[in-house]
Amino acid sequence: MPRAVVTEVGRRYDVSTSLIYKWRQQAQGRSDVAFVPAVLLPEPMTASAPPTSPAIVVELTGGTRLTIDAQASAALVGAVLRALR
Numbered sequence: 001m002p003r004a005v006v007t008e009v010g011r012r013y014d015v016s017t018s019l020i021y022k023w024r025q026q027a028q029g030r031s032d033v034a035f036v037p038a039v040l041l042p043e044p045m046t047a048s049a050p051p052t053s054p055a056i057v058v059e060l061t062g063g064t065r066l067t068i069d070a071q072a073s074a075a076l077v078g079a080v081l082r083a084l085r
Helices: 006-013 017-027 074-084
Strands: 054-059 065-069
Touching (some): 006 017
Antiparallel strands (some): 054 065
8 A cells, every 4th residue: 555664564464574575576567466455254164065166267367267166255255356356
């Protein structure tokens, strides 16, 4: 985020300040690299369901593929799609 303080971000997410600077330096000047917010949601305590085929498949550049299971919660799907935007 603009005007973010690296040391505060590092403390908040328990990430080394030097690592954040390294990531930022590696990303500078590259159009194929970007920072996106990650949203972690607690896993519901349910019995494991049998595997199903993916409901959503997102293919990213470079051959990376993200699959979202049909049983994923609406909140999780929304968070993933917002992060990819």
